[in-house]
Amino acid sequence: xxxxxxxxxxxxxxxxxxxxxxxxxxxxxxxxxxxxxxxxxxxxxxxxxxxxxxxxxxxxxxxxxxxxxxxxxxxxxxxxxxxxxxxxxxxxxxxxxxxxxxxxxxxxxxxxxxxxxxxxxxxxxxxxxxxxxxxxxxxxxxxxxxxxxxxxxxxxxxxxxxxxxxxxxxxxxxxxxxxxxxxxxxxxxxxxxxxxxxxxxxxxxxxxxxxxxxxxxxxxxxxxxxxxxxxxxxxxxxxxxxxxxxxxxxxxxxxx
Amino acid sequence: xxxxxxxxxxxxxxxxxxxxxxxxxxxxxxxxxxxxxxxxxxxxxxxxxxxxxxxxxxxxxxxxxxxxxxxxxxxxxxxxxxxxxxxxxxxxxxxxxxxxxxxxxxxxxxxxxxxxxxxxxxxxxxxxxxxxxxxxxxxxxxxxxxxxxxxxxxxxxxxxxxxxxxxxxxxxxxxxxxxxxxxxxxxxxxxxxxxxxxxxxxxxxxxxxxxxxxxxxxxxxxxxxxxxxxxxxxxxxxxxxxxxxxxxxxx
Numbered sequence: 001x002x003x004x005x006x007x008x009x010x011x012x013x014x015x016x017x018x019x020x021x022x023x024x025x026x027x028x029x030x031x032x033x034x035x036x037x038x039x040x041x042x043x044x045x046x047x048x049x050x051x052x053x054x055x056x057x058x059x060x061x062x063x064x065x066x067x068x069x070x071x072x073x074x075x076x077x078x079x080x081x082x083x084x085x086x087x088x089x090x091x092x093x094x095x096x097x098x099x100x101x102x103x104x105x106x107x108x109x110x111x112x113x114x115x116x117x118x119x120x121x122x123x124x125x126x127x128x129x130x131x132x133x134x135x136x137x138x139x140x141x142x143x144x145x146x147x148x149x150x151x152x153x154x155x156x157x158x159x160x161x162x163x164x165x166x167x168x169x170x171x172x173x174x175x176x177x178x179x180x181x182x183x184x185x186x187x188x189x190x191x192x193x194x195x196x197x198x199x200x201x202x203x204x205x206x207x208x209x210x211x212x213x214x215x216x217x218x219x220x221x222x223x224x225x226x227x228x229x230x231x232x233x234x235x236x237x238x239x240x241x242x243x244x245x246x247x248x249x250x251x252x253x254x255x256x
Numbered sequence: 257x258x259x260x261x262x263x264x265x266x267x268x269x270x271x272x273x274x275x276x277x278x279x280x281x282x283x284x285x286x287x288x289x290x291x292x293x294x295x296x297x298x299x300x301x302x303x304x305x306x307x308x309x310x311x312x313x314x315x316x317x318x319x320x321x322x323x324x325x326x327x328x329x330x331x332x333x334x335x336x337x338x339x340x341x342x343x344x345x346x347x348x349x350x351x352x353x354x355x356x357x358x359x360x361x362x363x364x365x366x367x368x369x370x371x372x373x374x375x376x377x378x379x380x381x382x383x384x385x386x387x388x389x390x391x392x393x394x395x396x397x398x399x400x401x402x403x404x405x406x407x408x409x410x411x412x413x414x415x416x417x418x419x420x421x422x423x424x425x426x427x428x429x430x431x432x433x434x435x436x437x438x439x440x441x442x443x444x445x446x447x448x449x450x451x452x453x454x455x456x457x458x459x460x461x462x463x464x465x466x467x468x469x470x471x472x473x474x475x476x477x478x479x480x481x482x483x484x485x486x487x488x489x490x491x492x493x494x495x496x497x498x499x500x501x502x503x504x505x506x507x
Contacts, residue, residue: 058402061402061406062405062406063402063405063406066398083406083408084408086406087406087407088402088403088406090399090402090403092399094397094399094400094403096400096417096418096421097498097499098421098424098496098497098498107407107417108407108408110413110417111404111407111408111409111410111413111414111417111418112407112408112409112410112413113410113412113413140498142498142500160407
């Protein structure tokens with residue numbers, strides 16, 4: 001299949017957080033947290049609401065906490081600077097409503113003050129074709145369905161071509177079928193990158209994750225209860241995910 | 257459809273007006289009938305237009321300068337923290353002082369000509385435009401800014417590509433209010449002291465009991481106000497093309 005990337009993506013580094021610390025309203029949400037995201041693998045982070053999953057992801061992305069105070073050191077395993085190698089995907093698609101689909105994919109270049117060259121347009125169109133929204137390139141986001149909008153958000157992430165992808169429940173607002181399709185698409189297109197997916201859906205984690213991480217307790221700690229075998233995207237029956245699902249639910253239930 | 261509805265409303269108001277005149281049998285020097293006003297308008301169109309241009313120019317210049325001043329103020333307040341602390345009180349004071357009370361002073365300082373009226377219009381427009389645009393700039397969707405930060409956006413590019421476009425709908429609400437109230441500033445200024453303009457004409461017509469002529473001037477002013485509002489509204493709709501529900505007067 002034809003690749004939208006003329007240049008090879010940079011080699012994906014591992015990510016290490018040390019001394020992760022989050023205080024919210026005088027309460028320690030997590031304290032001296034250590035987290036390693038292995039290079040070129042999908043790590044999926046599960047945990048009850050309010051345990052600090054989103055804050056942890058924001059800390060890795062170099063963003064400020066929405067509320068509360070954060071501390072900690074985030075570094076890449078290869079020692080090179082990290083911020084310009086990270087792409088961020090949120091639960092909302094964050095498409096700019098006044099910009100067309102194509103302009104939204106190209107927004108990173110505009111925001112960095114870089115010119116938009118013909119080859120950038122070609123690359124963006126190729127990616128849009130890959131996520132199957134090329135026909136809507138000139139449409140405004142309002143004209144698109146939720147699933148299509150999230151595809152465009154994925155295309156925007158792919159266009160940035162960063163080796164580390166941090167995703168905060170990007171598929172959670174979609175219906176079950178659309179969600180599965182997007183999971184499959186993301187696994188295919190983000191292969192070879194270091195990915196952290198924060199999710200509240202254990203089955204999503206089992207389908208796409210190489211490593212499952214649990215954040216739970218007070219102050220919260222990271223546990224790594226399982227690493228499903230077989231290559232993602234896995235199928236519930238074929239890959240024997242149901243027992244793992246039950247086990248994960250039990251662990252999450254114990255945490256609540 | 258919209259135009260037809262407007263025409264029906266307009267015709268309805270004319271009929272109501274005529275009914276009141278007929279029912280109360282009011283003399284022409286108290287409440288002239290619509291036809292009397294039309295005749296008054298047709299009798300001296302040159303005089304009316306000559307003064308109308310003055311008032312229209314005052315309104316348009318006031319709207320222009322008030323909008324520019326409002327945009328600049330809102331940007332400064334939104335972008336520079338210290339400016340916010342110093343400028344916000346000024347903004348509130350500019351609105352706390354009744355413009356009507358300032359009118360004689362402005363005429364004293366800026367003279368009987370156009371500048372004092374333009375200044376009145378600017379003062380009256382400045383607050384809604386600044387407050388609305390500033391509010392819009394302040395409430396940029398946090399997720400967009402997060403995304404831009406992870407993409408390595410410059411501050412200027414973030415402003416240009418995200419914060420300003422995101423604030424345009426709010427700015428539009430402010431400018432619509434501004435366009436609707438701009439004529440007040442100009443006409444009040446003319447009442448206080450002037451040698452030209454529709455307000456001046458109305459004052460004189462009133463003193464001479466030419467109420468029909470006064471109504472003619474008023475009708476002209478109202479038509480211009482309406483035209484101005486709809487022009488601004490149309491322009492803003494084009495500017496915020498991605499928004500569906502725009503005008504507060506839409507169904």
